[in-house]
Amino acid sequence: xxxxxxxxxxxxxxxxxxxxxxxxxxxxxxxxxxxxxxxxxxxxxxxxxxxxxxxxxxxxxxxxxxxxxxxxxxxxxxxxxxxxxxxxxxxxxxxxxxxxxxxxxxxxxxxxxxxxxxxxxxxxxxxxxxxxxxxxxxxxxxxxxxxxxxxxxxxxxxxxxxxxxxxxxxxxxxxxxxxxxxxxxxxxxxxxxxxxxxxxxxxxxxxxxxxxxxxxxxxxxxxxxxxxxxxxxxxxxxxxxxxxxxxxxxxxxxxxxxxxxxxxxxxxxxxxxxxxxxxxxxxxxxxxxxxxxxxxxxxxxxxxxxxxxxxxxxxxxxxxxxxxxxxxxxxxxxxxxxxxxxxxxxxxxxxxxxxxxxxxxxxxxxxxxxxxxxxxxxxxxxxxxxxxxxxxxxxxx
Numbered sequence: 001x002x003x004x005x006x007x008x009x010x011x012x013x014x015x016x017x018x019x020x021x022x023x024x025x026x027x028x029x030x031x032x033x034x035x036x037x038x039x040x041x042x043x044x045x046x047x048x049x050x051x052x053x054x055x056x057x058x059x060x061x062x063x064x065x066x067x068x069x070x071x072x073x074x075x076x077x078x079x080x081x082x083x084x085x086x087x088x089x090x091x092x093x094x095x096x097x098x099x100x101x102x103x104x105x106x107x108x109x110x111x112x113x114x115x116x117x118x119x120x121x122x123x124x125x126x127x128x129x130x131x132x133x134x135x136x137x138x139x140x141x142x143x144x145x146x147x148x149x150x151x152x153x154x155x156x157x158x159x160x161x162x163x164x165x166x167x168x169x170x171x172x173x174x175x176x177x178x179x180x181x182x183x184x185x186x187x188x189x190x191x192x193x194x195x196x197x198x199x200x201x202x203x204x205x206x207x208x209x210x211x212x213x214x215x216x217x218x219x220x221x222x223x224x225x226x227x228x229x230x231x232x233x234x235x236x237x238x239x240x241x242x243x244x245x246x247x248x249x250x251x252x253x254x255x256x257x258x259x260x261x262x263x264x265x266x267x268x269x270x271x272x273x274x275x276x277x278x279x280x281x282x283x284x285x286x287x288x289x290x291x292x293x294x295x296x297x298x299x300x301x302x303x304x305x306x307x308x309x310x311x312x313x314x315x316x317x318x319x320x321x322x323x324x325x326x327x328x329x330x331x332x333x334x335x336x337x338x339x340x341x342x343x344x345x346x347x348x349x350x351x352x353x354x355x356x357x358x359x360x361x362x363x364x365x366x367x368x369x370x371x372x373x374x375x376x377x378x379x380x381x382x383x384x385x386x387x388x389x390x391x392x393x394x395x396x397x
Contacts, residue, residue, distance in 0.1 A: 001397075002026070002083050003389040007090040008129035010121065011035055013062045017070055017077060017084065018389040025385075026077040027070055031062035040065055048075045059132035067136060087133050087142045088392035090181065090384070092122035094146030096172060101149065101391040104130060104142040112144065118176070118230075143392040150180030153222040158319075161230070175234075177226035179208045183216040185387040186329045186380045191221070193367070194325060194376060203320035205313055207343075208382065209333035211239035211282065215309070217316035225319050227312055233269055236308035237301070239282035242272035243308065277301040284332050284339075306342040313343070317350050325376040326352060334381050335363045340370070344377060351375035 001021070007014040013031040018024065029042035029050075038056035043049050050069065056062045071081045078084065089104065095115045102108055109130055116123040126144075133142060159175035160168060167173045183206045191199045204218040214235055217225040227235030229244075236243040250264055259267070275282040278301040280290045290298035317323040328340055337359050344354045353373030362370050362379040371377035 005088045005385045008125045010125045063136040086396040088388040091126045091144045093119035099152035101145045145388045150184040151177030151223045158225045175229045178228045181384040182382040187218045208330045210330035237273045327378045329382040
């Protein structure tokens with residue numbers, strides 16, 4: 001069985017074709033600048049790389065082009081498009097309705113559209129991709145895998161905000177959490193590879209650290225708390241996002257700077273975080289280079305990030321009643337050895353002790369344990385596409 005995994009943006013279409021017998025990625029790529037020109041990059045398992053410009057007025061044309069690359073010419077990876085038996089679609093927001101992945105029908109598609117108010121940058125793109133896939137692939141079954149569904153197991157005490165309850169009843173204002181597909185994959189993978197931590201009676205903290213970052217507290221394989229909230233802005237500082245702030249800052253700045261709601265939103269989401277504090281970059285690699293060169297604001301941004309991640313780990317250990325393992329993933333979590341060391345250096349009281357030699361080796365896709373203490377610390381590269389493909393296979397079969 002071959003599954004095409006789709007991760008759509010408003011002007012992009014990332015894809016992977018996975019053979020589920022071996023779980024090998026046969027090909028992957030990205031269609032970019034949809035609606036404003038177009039370019040496609042494509043790579044096969046045999047390391048053939050293709051890139052060229054192509055006009056993509058809509059997502060439909062992008063789908064048609066990727067189908068050609070997959071099934072036609074000397075570099076094709078399937079003999080014909082009929083070998084693609086299912087499509088897995090990443091959908092950011094499933095609201096309170098979807099607590100697991102589902103086969104897409106008209107009712108599901110309508111619900112995804114209705115949740116666009118909760119994820120205006122992501123759900124409309126997913127709707128476009130689902131409709132475009134149907135136009136190109138016809139009745140090939142599609143499955144929606146929601147970023148929010150893993151966190152649907154949070155109890156009300158974790159997801160209700162301290163505002164009038166009526167706003168939860170009227171507008172579903174609550175903590176939803178995101179990166180759920182990554183948190184589910186990494187926690188599940190930890191149970192597979194750890195010799196000590198098993199799903200039953202386990203307390204695991206997953207740190208997904210990238211340009212967007214979140215932590216989750218996972219008890220017996222289920223999410224009981226997570227740092228992102230009603231939107232992906234909440235939690236701790238990220239590349240350009242502020243993380244949680246005193247809400248009065250918002251009204252204070254609106255009054256002092258004569259800022260509109262949209263300007264405040266842009267500031268908190270696009271001009272804050274590592275970029276806003278350092279004035280250097282939102283990319284952690286640039287920040288580290290500047291900090292090493294003596295830039296004090298870059299050093300401060302790095303200190304704040306490490307401090308805040310450590311605080312969340314401590315608070316989630318309290319929420320879980322202890323911790324058996326911590327897993328780092330995401331672009332920063334998988335590769336920034338210094339950050340992992342700084343985050344863990346004050347957590348010895350939780351049994352967390354980093355092995356410096358092992359930690360220094362854990363980068364560039366390495367999957368390994370990097371601790372010497374009672375509480376295990378792992379670096380586990382995330383693989384959201386594979387999890388989406390597995391869900392798709394299971395539901396379609």
